[in-house]
Structures are given as structure tokens and as C-alpha cells.
Amino acid sequence: xxxxxxIISERDKLATYDYVVIGGGHAGITVAARLAGDPxxxxxxxxxxxxxxxxxxxxxxxxxxxxxxSEYDWSFNSVPQKNVNNRVIxxxxxxxxGGGTVLNGMLFDRASISDYDAWVDLGNPGWRYKDLxxxxxxxxxFVEPPKDLAEEMRITWDPKYHGYEGKTYSxxxxxxxxxxxxxxxxxxxQLGVPLAFDAYNGTALGVFYNTxxxxxRTMTRSHARLAYYEPVKNQSxxxxxxxxxxxxILFKKKGKNVExxxxxxxxxEDSPRITVKVKKEAILSAGGIGSPRILQASGVGPSKLxxxxxxPVVLDMPGVGANLQxxxxxxxxxxxxxxxxxxxxxxxxxxxxxxxxxxxxTVGGSNLLTFLPLEMMSGPAYTKKYIDSYKAxxxxxxxxxxxxxxxxxxxxxxxxxxxxxxxxxxxxASEFSAAPQFTFIIQQHPFSRGHVHITSPSTFTAPxxxxxxxxxxxxxxxxxxxVRWLRKAYATPHLSKYNPVEIxxxxxxxxxxxxTEWIKTTMDTMFHSCCTNAMMPKGLGGVVDSQLKVxxxxxxxxxxxxxxxxxxxxxxxxxxxxxxxKAADLIKGKKN
Ligand SMILES: Cc1cc2nc3c(=O)[nH]c(=O)nc-3n(C[C@H](O)[C@H](O)[C@H](O)COP(=O)(O)OP(=O)(O)OC[C@H]3O[C@@H](n4cnc5c(N)ncnc54)[C@H](O)[C@@H]3O)c2cc1C
Numbered sequence: 174x175x176x177x178x179x180i181i182s183e184r185d186k187l188a189t190y191d192y193v194v195i196g197g198g199h200a201g202i203t204v205a206a207r208l209a210g211d212p213x214x215x216x217x218x219x220x221x222x223x224x225x226x227x228x229x230x231x232x233x234x235x236x237x238x239x240x241x242x243s244e245y246d247w248s249f250n251s252v253p254q255k256n257v258n259n260r261v262i263x264x265x266x267x268x269x270x271g272g273g274t275v276l277n278g279m280l281f282d283r284a285s286i287s288d289y290d291a292w293v294d295l296g297n298p299g300w301r302y303k304d305l306x307x308x309x310x311x312x313x314x315f316v317e318p319p320k321d322l323a324e325e326m327r328i329t330w331d332p333k334y335h336g337y338e339g340k341t342y343s344x345x346x347x348x349x350x351x352x353x354x355x356x357x358x359x360x361x362x363q364l365g366v367p368l369a370f371d372a373y374n375g376t377a378l379g380v381f382y383n384t385x386x387x388x389x390r391t392m393t394r395s396h397a398r399l400a401y402y403e404p405v406k407n408q409s410x411x412x413x414x415x416x417x418x419x420x421x422i423l424f425k426k427k428g429k430n431v432e433x434x435x436x437x438x439x440x441x442e443d444s445p446r447i448t449v450k451v452k453k454e455a456i457l458s459a460g461g462i463g464s465p466r467i468l469q470a471s472g473v474g475p476s477k478l479x480x481x482x483x484x485p486v487v488l489d490m491p492g493v494g495a496n497l498q499x500x501x502x503x504x505x506x507x508x509x510x511x512x513x514x515x516x517x518x519x520x521x522x523x524x525x526x527x528x529x530x531x532x533x534x535t536v537g538g539s540n541l542l543t544f545l546p547l548e549m550m551s552g553p554a555y556t557k558k559y560i561d562s563y564k565a566x567x568x569x570x571x572x573x574x575x576x577x578x579x580x581x582x583x584x585x586x587x588x589x590x591x592x593x594x595x596x597x598x599x600x601x602a603s604e605f606s607a608a609p610q611f612t613f614i615i616q617q618h619p620f621s622r623g624h625v626h627i628t629s630p631s632t633f634t635a636p637x638x639x640x641x642x643x644x645x646x647x648x649x650x651x652x653x654x655x656v657r658w659l660r661k662a663y664a665t666p667h668l669s670k671y672n673p674v675e676i677x678x679x680x681x682x683x684x685x686x687x688x689t690e691w692i693k694t695t696m697d698t699m700f701h702s703c704c705t706n707a708m709m710p711k712g713l714g715g716v717v718d719s720q721l722k723v724x725x726x727x728x729x730x731x732x733x734x735x736x737x738x739x740x741x742x743x744x745x746x747x748x749x750x751x752x753x754x755k756a757a758d759l760i761k762g763k764k765n
Contacts, residue, residue, distance in 0.1 A: 189450040190217040198272020200733040200753040201458030206401035207757030209411040218413040222268035232393040234537035245269040256643035271398030278538030279385040284741035286375035287600040297719040308754035310336030316344040326382040334374040340400035344389040346540045359667035380543040392530040422471040442633040454728045461702035464735040465494035491577030492714035497623035498740040500699035502615045509671035544601035571645040583713035601742035603655040617742035620645035703734035732756040
């Protein structure tokens with residue numbers, strides 16, 4: 174192997190690698206680093222982006238989302254969303270080594286047992302919460318809160334659910350607005366919402382002070398480039414090509430199956446195509462939008478779509494790009510007019526951050542989350558009405574009319590599972606992420622399904638991304654109900670004492686119709702595009718099996734957010750890390 178392998182030139186590249194990882198983002202760099210742990214194997218990563226330069230927009234927690242539309246962001250756009258006033262949704266996605274972990278809001282949490290066990294119900298043995306727990310722990314470097322913070326915020330935890338020596342820091346923000354955090358927790362409790370004992374133990378329900386992927390020693394972002402790439406970057410068996418765009422996976426027939434021979438890439442649309450050969454496996458980790466795009470461009474996807482673009486069909490797989498799910502959010506604005514502020518000047522905040530590693534600059538996304546199952550939010554009568562309405566729908570009723578029967582069958586299976594599990598109230602239906610002056614309302618289990626379709630044979634062309642937000646009207650119903658719950662929270666004395674003035678949706682929006690209208694004008698992506706190469710049986714529109722192998726291909730796995738079959742009630746990053754950590758063991762043939 175050539176030395177100094179950090180960024181290799183074509184001259185130093187090997188002709189063949191044991192593993193070629195397509196996309197050095199969040200899951201891709203994680204799995205690649207773990208595979209490179211074996212010095213006997215060679216690993217090549219091909220990543221469309223480059224390295225971040227540790228700019229403040231990346232590292233400082235209060236700068237989150239400032240990297241939108243930067244060189245590190247694909248900045249995709251959806252097609253106009255018919256049911257939300259034809260708005261085009263801008264979709265940030267990492268185009269950088271470390272992917273989403275370099276851009277994300279740093280919220281670091283997990284879903285409930287029920288969310289992951291639902292994946293097993295969809296035909297995937299080995300993916301229960303208890304199967305994933307060793308991998309959550311392998312990734313997590315949990316930092317227990319200082320005693321005074323734990324007492325103040327009533328933070329409790331069970332060490333057996335946490336990793337203490339993993340790669341990603343999971344630490345509690347040291348700074349909070351005391352009035353709003355106490356007010357929010359007390360308001361929740363008054364409405365019967367418990368303080369979660371440890372939201373990482375498989376019961377992520379109730380209100381809790383959450384951790385962030387932040388290194389508490391420096392109070393800067395802990396991300397996959399630092400955690401996984403840096404330690405292996407100079408190993409001679411690990412190579413990475415940056416600013417190279419994968420254009421195609423090259424297949425050849427092998428008996429009844431097909432096999433990956435190599436991977437094709439290019440620097441730009443007009444530059445020459447270059448190929449590299451794959452000895453053992455190719456691993457596709459280009460994310461919820463990128464991975465179906467590459468599969469389709471390579472001839473694996475819905476044959477109707479491929480034929481319309483004159484792409485030779487290698488495998489007809491209707492599920493590639495189908496089943497698109499996302500957590501959509503709405504921002505409820507209520508100005509707490511008499512809430513005391515921290516009163517710090519920007520200079521004082523800066524000094525606190527640089528010198529004491531505390532202050533408002535240490536807080537990224539919200540540090541206080543509430544996850545509510547239906548009954549906790551709205552009582553048994555609403556729960557029954559909502560579940561009954563969902564049961565009464567036929568599976569295909571709100572899917573797009575040209576949905577393939579296998580994808581409809583997969584949705585029908587998801588519907589049965591969601592109906593049962595949501596009715597059991599052991600998974601969250603809504604999330605509220607509280608910050609002073611505004612609260613995000615985030616639907617956790619949308620019933621609408623969208624798609625990602627390429628629009629040309631070139632992976633340089635923007636794909637058609639259609640979330641189909643609100644195509645299932647019950648998605649609006651739950652959000653209306655969430656607004657009503659939130660108003661109740663603001664009406665408790667714990668928050669009303671700060672004299673809230675509701676700005677959006679506003680006091681005039683009292684009817685379901687008026688609140689729905691507001692939802693339509695504000696619904697936006699929560700950046701969790703996933704589920705587009707679902708891990709499910711092929712007859713259910715699945716793309717990969719429970720070993721993450723693409724059906725019908727002997728040596729291709731998908732490892733990223735696209736394999737999630739049913740979106741879990743959580744922010745996705747710790748789950749994607751766990752998937753990648755588990756995938757590395759699956760590839761190495763280890764059983765957990
Ligand atoms: C702005 C933002 C905020 C978020 N906030 C949070 C949060 O606070 N908490 C949380 O838990 N989650 C959050 N998430 C979600 C979470 O970070 C993502 O779900 C997760 O990182 C996705 O990981 P992935 O491996 O599937 O994809 P990615 O990390 O996106 O990796 C895909 C990689 O493939 C590369 N790629 C794509 N196509 C090609 C190609 N043709 N050739 C070569 N390379 C290619 C991309 O450049 C990218 O690096 C956020 C995400 C974003 C974008």
C-alpha cells in the first residue's frame with residue numbers, strides 16, 4: 174500500500190479493494206473505519222464532499238444550521254408539496270466527510286423499544302432495541318452530568334444503558350434558561366407527562382433534558398469525521414477519494430443473482446468516468462436521498478422508471494426510492510413576554526464560552542424534549558378515534574396512484590404494526606422540542622409516504638424528491654391535536670406567569686381548519702429523510718434483507734438511513750451510528 178493515504182491520487186489508488194464504501198458520510202465513514210480496523214483488508218471510501226475546516230459554523234453549538242447552503246450541503250429541493258400550499262422544501266444533507274453529523278443539530282437521543290421492535294415485526298430478525306443496544310453503547314461516550322446540573326434538572330440515568338468509552342460524546346449542555354426549563358418540566362408534569370427516568374433505556378416517553386453530541390472538554394461538536402475518520406486516516410489499508418461523485422455501481426450476472434464488479438465515479442458531469450474494482454463487497458452509504466439515486470442510476474430500481482430513462486434494468490426493484498419518510502416540523506411561536514433573559518452581551522457570552530466552556534453558545538438545538546404517545550397527549554377517546562380512523566383507511570388509499578403492489582403490501586404491513594403499537598401507547602406520536610419563545614412540534618410517525626426518483630441517468634442531475642407531506646390527512650389531524658396540547662402547556666401557571674403571547678398559529682386560529690391552514694403554511698423538513706431502501710422482505714417492497722444485503726445481489730449492502738423501514742420516534746443520528754456499527758459486525762461475519 175502507498176504511504177500517506179489520507180487523500181490519494183489516482184496514481185496511488187489500487188486497482189481493486191476488498192471493500193469500496195460509496196459515500197463517506199455519517200454511516201459510511203463509521204463502517205469504513207471499523208472495517209479498516211482489520212489491517213488485512215483494504216478499504217476505499219469515495220465521497221462527493223471534502224473535509225470540513227473546523228469552522229465555527231461547524232464546531233460551535235449555537236451555530237447549528239448556519240452551514241445550510243454552504244459547500245458542505247447538497248441543499249436538495251423537493252418538488253412543490255401539493256398538500257402544503259405547493260411549497261418547495263429545501264432539504265439540507267451533508268456533502269462532507271462525516272455527512273449529516275457535521276451539519277446536524279447535535280441532538281443525541283434514542284427511540285423507544287417499540288420503535289425498533291417494529292422493524293423486527295417487518296421481517297428483520299436481529300434488530301430489536303436489545304440487539305441494537307450494544308451498538309448504541311459502542312458508539313456513545315456518555316458523560317454523566319455534574320451533580321449540580323443533575324439536581325437542578327432532575328436528571329437520572331441508568332449506566333447499563335450507556336456507553337462510556339465510545340466514539341461520539343453524548344453530554345448534557347451546561348447552560349439553560351432556568352425559568353423556561355423549570356416552567357416547561359412543571360407544565361408537562363401538570364398535564365400528566367412524567368419526567369423520563371432515562372430516555373436512553375428504551376422508554377423515550379415523557380419530558381427529559383437530552384444530551385448533545387458535544388465534546389464537553391472543548392464544548393465543540395463531536396462528529397464522525399473526528400471520531401471515525403481521524404484515527405484511521407493514515408492507515409495504509411484505508412484510502413479515501415474526496416470530491417469524487419459515484420456515478421454507477423457496475424454489475425455482472427452471476428447465476429440467478431448479480432454481483433458488483435466495480436464502482437464508477439467522476440469529478441464532474443463532464444469529466445471522464447473512472448472505475449475501481451471490488452473484491453469482497455461494495456457498501457452503499459450515500460444517505461436517504463443519495464443511495465436510491467445511485468441504485469436507480471445503476472439499473473436497480475422500479476423498471477418502469479428506469480425504462481422511461483433508457484437505463485438498462487439490472488434488477489427490477491420497485492422499493493428503491495419508495496417509502497420516503499421524514500419527521501416534518503412546525504414552529505409554534507409564543508413569546509413569553511416577561512421571561513427573564515440571560516442579560517449577557519455577546520462579548521460576555523463569548524468570554525464565557527472561550528474561558529469557562531459554558532454560556533448560551535454551548536447550546537445547539539433544544540436541550541429539553543417531550544415525546545408523547547397518543548393517550549398521554551390527548552386521552553383515550555382521541556386515541557381510539559385516531560386509531561379507528563387509520564384502521565378504516567385502505568392501505569393504498571393515500572399512496573400515490575402508481576405505487577407498485579409490493580410497496581402497497583409493505584405499507585399495509587407497516588400500517589398494521591403502527592396501528593397496534595400506537596394504540597399500545599409505548600411509542601411516541603408527537604415530539605415537542607422546547608426553547609424559550611418557540612417550540613417545535615414534530616410528528617413522529619407520519620402515515621404519508623413519498624419517493625425519490627432520478628430524473629436522468631446521471632447522478633449529477635437533481636432527483637425528484639417528493640415527501641408527499643399531508644397526503645394522508647391524518648398527519649394534519651395529529652398536528653392539530655399537538656397544537657392543542659401545546660396551548661394547554663402554555664396555559665398552565667408554570668408558563669402563563671411569563672405572559673405568553675401566541676404569534677403563530679395565533680389566537681384566532683381556533684378551529685381545526687384554521688390550525689390546519691397554519692400547518693400547511695409552515696410545515697418543513699426535520700432533516701430526517703430516510704427509509705428509501707427499506708430493510709424488508711422483497712415481496713413487501715423491501716430493498717435489503719436483515720443483513721443489509723440488497724436482494725438479488727451477492728456482494729452489495731446498503732448502510733445508512735435509507736435502510737430504516739419505519740421511521741423511529743427520535744432524532745436519527747444515534748440510530749444511524751448504531752446501524753453502521755452493527756453493519757460492520759455483520760460484514761465481518763460477527764454475531765452480536
Ligand atoms: C441539517 C441537519 C440537522 C439534523 N439535526 C439532527 C439532530 O439534531 N439530531 C439527530 O439525531 N439527527 C439530526 N439530523 C439527522 C442525521 O444527522 C442524519 O439522519 C444522518 O446523519 C444521516 O446519515 P446517513 O449516513 O444516512 O447519510 P449522510 O450522513 O448524509 O451521508 C451520505 C454521504 O454520501 C455522500 N454521497 C451522496 N451521494 C454521493 C455520490 N453520488 N458520490 C459520492 N458520495 C456521495 C454524501 O456527500 C454524504 O457524505 C440532522 C440532519 C441534517 C442534515
